[in-house]
Amino acid sequence: MKKTKSPSKTFARLRRKAEATFLKKKDDFPQPPARDPAKLIHELQVAQIELQMQNDELRRAQGEIETSRDRYADLYDFAPVGYLTLDLRGLILEVNLTSTELLGESRSALLKTPFHRFIDPNQRPAFHLFCRQLVQTRARQSCELKLARKDGSPFYARLEGVAGSYAAGSPTQYRLSLSDITQHKQSEEEITKLNKALADHAAAMEAANRELDAFSYSIAHDLKVPLGRIERLAEIVMEDFGATLTAEGNDCLRRVVDSSARLEKMVENLLGFARLGRKSPAKRATELNPLVEEVLDQLKPETEGRNIRWEVGPLPEVDCDPNLMKVVFTNLLSNAIKYTRTREHAVIQVGEGDRRGRRVIFVRDNGVGFDMKQADRLFGVFQRLHAMDEFEGTGVGLATVQRIIHKHGGRVWGEAEPDKGASFYFAFGCSQTDRTERYAESAGKRPDLRAQLFPRAGAT
Numbered sequence: 001m002k003k004t005k006s007p008s009k010t011f012a013r014l015r016r017k018a019e020a021t022f023l024k025k026k027d028d029f030p031q032p033p034a035r036d037p038a039k040l041i042h043e044l045q046v047a048q049i050e051l052q053m054q055n056d057e058l059r060r061a062q063g064e065i066e067t068s069r070d071r072y073a074d075l076y077d078f079a080p081v082g083y084l085t086l087d088l089r090g091l092i093l094e095v096n097l098t099s100t101e102l103l104g105e106s107r108s109a110l111l112k113t114p115f116h117r118f119i120d121p122n123q124r125p126a127f128h129l130f131c132r133q134l135v136q137t138r139a140r141q142s143c144e145l146k147l148a149r150k151d152g153s154p155f156y157a158r159l160e161g162v163a164g165s166y167a168a169g170s171p172t173q174y175r176l177s178l179s180d181i182t183q184h185k186q187s188e189e190e191i192t193k194l195n196k197a198l199a200d201h202a203a204a205m206e207a208a209n210r211e212l213d214a215f216s217y218s219i220a221h222d223l224k225v226p227l228g229r230i231e232r233l234a235e236i237v238m239e240d241f242g243a244t245l246t247a248e249g250n251d252c253l254r255r256v257v258d259s260s261a262r263l264e265k266m267v268e269n270l271l272g273f274a275r276l277g278r279k280s281p282a283k284r285a286t287e288l289n290p291l292v293e294e295v296l297d298q299l300k301p302e303t304e305g306r307n308i309r310w311e312v313g314p315l316p317e318v319d320c321d322p323n324l325m326k327v328v329f330t331n332l333l334s335n336a337i338k339y340t341r342t343r344e345h346a347v348i349q350v351g352e353g354d355r356r357g358r359r360v361i362f363v364r365d366n367g368v369g370f371d372m373k374q375a376d377r378l379f380g381v382f383q384r385l386h387a388m389d390e391f392e393g394t395g396v397g398l399a400t401v402q403r404i405i406h407k408h409g410g411r412v413w414g415e416a417e418p419d420k421g422a423s424f425y426f427a428f429g430c431s432q433t434d435r436t437e438r439y440a441e442s443a444g445k446r447p448d449l450r451a452q453l454f455p456r457a458g459a460t
Helices: 007-028 037-077 097-103 121-137 182-244 247-278 288-298 322-339 372-377 397-407 432-443 449-453
Strands: 082-087 092-095 141-148 154-167 170-180 284-287 308-312 317-320 346-355 358-365 411-416 422-427
Touching: 082 097, 097 170, 121 141, 121 154, 121 170, 154 182, 182 247, 284 288, 284 322, 288 308, 288 322, 317 322, 322 346, 322 358, 322 397, 322 422, 397 411, 397 422
Parallel strands: 308 346
Antiparallel strands: 082 092, 082 170, 141 154, 154 170, 284 317, 346 358, 358 422, 411 422
């Protein structure tokens, strides 16, 4: 910024100039009338005081102007963003210190320098378009460009500008602000990379799931026939030779038959579970209340002799595969019936509510519940939280429920306390985070088929 001359020197210079002008034009001034010298001296003295007061006021105003100018000069130079003024050719007319730091060049060297010299050659057309828009719209515009400092180091910048200093109705300057957004751009690129990595991981997990489904289907299909043969052969031996066997021999045969039947049931469930992986939901608008009533009617044989209070609230119409959704309610309600078996007065509820900030459908009971420390095992294939001699089952039902809900783009989870009942919730539509959790969960719950089909002695 230019320095201003002191007020005293300025006034002295003006006085000399005024006296020189008076001497040149004194004949043009009228001669003062003859007056009393004392009065004339008095008037001159008053005029002198008046002029002095005016001079003092001018000096005070000048001082305020200089203070204000210095303040705004500091605000301009040390602003957190760069400020530049360009002419219509793109030459730099004014620049603040922040811009000199961003561009790596001194102020004196930047003046009259074409600004496009610092712009990546591939992005100069975008800058020229930006300048044209400033003139055409005469409104604030912005753009993001890749720039390079004097030493060649690149950085990303955000430009915001307006056209100004109008002459004959047309702008003569561009007034720009310059911000370094390199870190922001790097963060965007990192997020893009992470999203791609996440998508790749999800695709890999899906492929692994399909592989596992195919493997499980193959294993289950190959085991089904020999298991049936073992069961039938054991039954034939019991029928034809049971009388000649010892009690221990007959007991062993009964164990073979029971184990074979149990394993055959597990294989059937595994085949059904694997088939779900190959089937896409045939979605349509479905009223859930009639569907639940149909499931309850099918489950009546399991409730004979039981005292169960059913509380089925209003359920929404959802876009789903009704056949698969029937499987979901069949498994959840069958579990509720099973795990309230020890209750004299069982209560099973089905309804819609709000949970964790989302609309959910729930199945709730007052049964034996479970420990939430084992909740991560709930939806694993062949995972059981209760001993076989307490509650029958193969450990595939909830895994099937989860797979169906996931195929509908939703999420399912359970909450419970031991001996205080359990609640199972599912919601349609889930976030990317939910889906990622789903892949992680499914990856950590691979069934040990060997352990399940050929359990160690004494295992439950």
